[in-house]
Amino acid sequence: MYYVGIDIGGMTIKAGLVDENGRILAKKSCATKPERHYSCLVADMYNLLASLAQEQGIDFDKIKAIGIGCPGTVNTKKGIITYSGNLNFINVDIIKEFKKHTDLAVCVGNDANCAALGEVMFGGGKGTKNAILITLGTGVGTGFVVDGKILEGVDGAGAEGGHICIKMDGQQCTCGEKGCWEAYASATALMRITKEAMKNNPHSLMHKIVSEHGEVSGRTAFLAYKTGDKAGQEVVNEYVKNIAWGLVNLVNIFRPEIIMIGGGVSHEGEYFIKMIEKVVVKHAFGGKYNKVCPIVAAALGNDAGIVGAAALAMQEFN
Amino acid sequence: MYYVGIDIGGMTIKAGLVDENGRILAKKSCATKPERHYSCLVADMYNLLASLAQEQGIDFDKIKAIGIGCPGTVNTKKGIITYSGNLNFINVDIIKEFKKHTDLAVCVGNDANCAALGEVMFGGGKGTKNAILITLGTGVGTGFVVDGKILEGVDGAGAEGGHICIKMDGQQCTCGEKGCWEAYASATALMRITKEAMKNNPHSLMHKIVSEHGEVSGRTAFLAYKTGDKAGQEVVNEYVKNIAWGLVNLVNIFRPEIIMIGGGVSHEGEYFIKMIEKVVVKHAFGGKYNKVCPIVAAALGNDAGIVGAAALAMQEFN
Numbered sequence: 001m002y003y004v005g006i007d008i009g010g011m012t013i014k015a016g017l018v019d020e021n022g023r024i025l026a027k028k029s030c031a032t033k034p035e036r037h038y039s040c041l042v043a044d045m046y047n048l049l050a051s052l053a054q055e056q057g058i059d060f061d062k063i064k065a066i067g068i069g070c071p072g073t074v075n076t077k078k079g080i081i082t083y084s085g086n087l088n089f090i091n092v093d094i095i096k097e098f099k100k101h102t103d104l105a106v107c108v109g110n111d112a113n114c115a116a117l118g119e120v121m122f123g124g125g126k127g128t129k130n131a132i133l134i135t136l137g138t139g140v141g142t143g144f145v146v147d148g149k150i151l152e153g154v155d156g157a158g159a160e161g162g163h164i165c166i167k168m169d170g171q172q173c174t175c176g177e178k179g180c181w182e183a184y185a186s187a188t189a190l191m192r193i194t195k196e197a198m199k200n201n202p203h204s205l206m207h208k209i210v211s212e213h214g215e216v217s218g219r220t221a222f223l224a225y226k227t228g229d230k231a232g233q234e235v236v237n238e239y240v241k242n243i244a245w246g247l248v249n250l251v252n253i254f255r256p257e258i259i260m261i262g263g264g265v266s267h268e269g270e271y272f273i274k275m276i277e278k279v280v281v282k283h284a285f286g287g288k289y290n291k292v293c294p295i296v297a298a299a300l301g302n303d304a305g306i307v308g309a310a311a312l313a314m315q316e317f318n
Numbered sequence: 319m320y321y322v323g324i325d326i327g328g329m330t331i332k333a334g335l336v337d338e339n340g341r342i343l344a345k346k347s348c349a350t351k352p353e354r355h356y357s358c359l360v361a362d363m364y365n366l367l368a369s370l371a372q373e374q375g376i377d378f379d380k381i382k383a384i385g386i387g388c389p390g391t392v393n394t395k396k397g398i399i400t401y402s403g404n405l406n407f408i409n410v411d412i413i414k415e416f417k418k419h420t421d422l423a424v425c426v427g428n429d430a431n432c433a434a435l436g437e438v439m440f441g442g443g444k445g446t447k448n449a450i451l452i453t454l455g456t457g458v459g460t461g462f463v464v465d466g467k468i469l470e471g472v473d474g475a476g477a478e479g480g481h482i483c484i485k486m487d488g489q490q491c492t493c494g495e496k497g498c499w500e501a502y503a504s505a506t507a508l509m510r511i512t513k514e515a516m517k518n519n520p521h522s523l524m525h526k527i528v529s530e531h532g533e534v535s536g537r538t539a540f541l542a543y544k545t546g547d548k549a550g551q552e553v554v555n556e557y558v559k560n561i562a563w564g565l566v567n568l569v570n571i572f573r574p575e576i577i578m579i580g581g582g583v584s585h586e587g588e589y590f591i592k593m594i595e596k597v598v599v600k601h602a603f604g605g606k607y608n609k610v611c612p613i614v615a616a617a618l619g620n621d622a623g624i625v626g627a628a629a630l631a632m633q634e635f636n
Contacts, residue, residue, distance in 0.1 A: 073604060073607060073608060082607055082608075083604070083607040083608075090607075130471070130472065142571075144571070146464055146465075146469065147464075147465070147467070149465070151464065151571075151572070152573075153448070153571075153572055153573025153574070154448065154573045154574065154575055154609075154611060155573070155608065155609075156573075157573045157603075157604055157607075157608035158570070158571060158572050158573035159571065160570040160571070160603045160604070161570070161571055163570045163603040164482070164566075164567040164570055164571065165484055165563050165566060165567055166483055166484070166485075166486055167484075167485055167486045167488075167497075168484055168485045168488075168502075168559075168560075168563050170485075170486075175603060176605075177601055177603075179485075184486075241486075242486075245483050245486055248482075248483060249482040249483055249567070250571075252476070252478040252479070252481045252482055253460075253462070253469075253471075253476060253477065253478070253479055253482065253568075253571070254469070254471055254476050255470075255471025255472045255473070255474075255475040255476030256471070256472065257472055283495055285475075285478045285481040285493060285495075286391060286401070286475055286478070287494075289391060289400055289401040289408075289475075290391060290400075290401075290473065290475035291472075291473075293472060
């Protein structure tokens with residue numbers, strides 16, 4: 001049997017035909033154009049899956065279920081997208097809309113939660129039942145798998161680990177609050193810290209790097225770090241500390257079997273993950289009596305959305 | 319059928335005979351004397367339960383199982399108390415020791431986790447499956463029930479919510495780290511804040527209250543607060559804020575159905591709980607689209623340990 005994983009992003013809708021082992025046989029995408037009514041987006045999703053099936057020569061009766069992952073607050077139990085700012089969705093009954101096109105089983109979940117489940121079933125967390133995936137990008141996304149199942153919270157409003165406060169009255173976050181982990185550990189935060197350090201260190205190599213690359217990016221400080229630039233090293237160390245303290249909180253609560261780090265910054269390499277791990281191990285509660293689980297890079301990369309949505313479908317309809 | 323709940327504290331071992339509805343039929347206690355070898359403590363526990371059964375005229379074959387709750391890191395799956403500072407226990411196989419006395423089914427769990435389960439099954443969280451219990455005392459204890467089950471984490475090392483960092487580089491905590499929630503929201507923290515405020519406000523009514531009561535306590539600021547004393551009000555407001563921000567973190571992660579607050583400070587009354595709730599609702603993620611669950615006082619009080627341990631036994635052996 002096959003599954004279809006659909007990943008709705010603010011820019012692109014991606015769909016993939018996925019087998020029972022989480023392998024993507026084929027994928028297709030189209031522009032989201034979120035200014036449209038949701039029924040248009042759903043029609044596009046259906047068309048993607050129909051053409052995927054046709055091109056792969058797979059009958060609909062070989063497709064067991066469809067999973068949809070989308071950003072925002074999603075109530076998987078009720079099949080409702082309560083709120084998705086990126087997609088202009090408020091209380092959208094996406095399952096009902098999808099059922100206008102097909103009788104296939106459909107479910108919907110938050111994209112970060114789906115990605116965590118996908119990583120647990122087929123990626124970096126394979127073989128575990130209790131895992132955390134954090135995604136360091138524009139924001140900080142978190143997905144929690146507890147006892148093999150997504151932790152969604154009432155009405156799907158949980159798993160917003162990016163908005164745990166790690167510094168009361170601290171840095172302003174885009175959510176309106178102050179001191180959120182996201183305001184310290186996102187790639188956006190890294191760029192802010194980089195810019196501040198550049199201002200305070202006019203002779204740092206970071207200035208040369210930026211003039212070569214055109215602008216400050218999430219890589220600026222890392223490039224300087226590797227050359228031994230002191231200011232660059234301070235930025236990276238501060239950023240590592242920021243990521244680690246949020247993880248310490250999650251470790252102290254969940255003590256998962258594995259923590260996976262995804263998102264652009266995670267591609268920085270093994271050394272960066274190890275730096276984070278070192279700080280987490282140092283500060284996690286319980287010291288020598290309580291070992292901290294391995295911290296690894298997420299494995300599914302850009303396919304996490306599709307595989308995660310398909311994984312949700314496997315879990316919901318098995 | 320009956321259950322026995324045993325609550326091992328640093329000072330006292332309490333045991334209770336509990337029915338299937340979580341009602342305590344009778345209870346007994348003895349001094350812990352934790353300087354002794356654990357086999358002596360287990361012998362005492364067995365004696366408590368044997369005399370309870372005898373006095374109540376209940377045959378051992380009417381006792382379905384025994385649950386033990388104890389502070390520290392407890393691995394329920396393996397039946398091992400990994401580490402309990404208060405009891406001088408390191409890697410104690412308490413089940414094996416207990417089995418030397420009786421063939422009855424026995425299980426062990428962390429006391430705060432057991433209390434959370436007890437509250438969910440028979441107390442303030444009855445009817446829910448996803449709940450959080452926080453206990454504000456010398457420290458801040460937390461217990462999480464997810465999908466009707468205790469969240470214990472690998473080797474039982476999780477659920478240490480008192481040690482989530484809410485202020486990086488902040489107040490020193492007894493655990494060795496800085497900025498832990500416990501260092502802001504425990505009764506100990508309240509007394510520290512009270513003392514600081516008294517120092518800075520020599521005319522505060524808190525000085526009079528302390529001279530009448532003999533020493534600063536967790537009640538000092540509350541008593542002053544109620545008379546309209548400005549410094550007392552500032553202390554209470556700061557303390558409420560400190561409690562609330564830790565809860566905001568837990569709400570953003572778990573979105574439980576209910577949050578229960580236990581411990582001495584929780585007896586302050588409904589108005590205090592409502593003050594906390596107001597701040598949590600204001601700062602929890604998602605604003606108007608995501609309602610925050612009710613926050614209530616825990617219901618089981620001093621019996622939470624016994625009922626919680628019995629609740630664990632019911633869950634493990636049902």
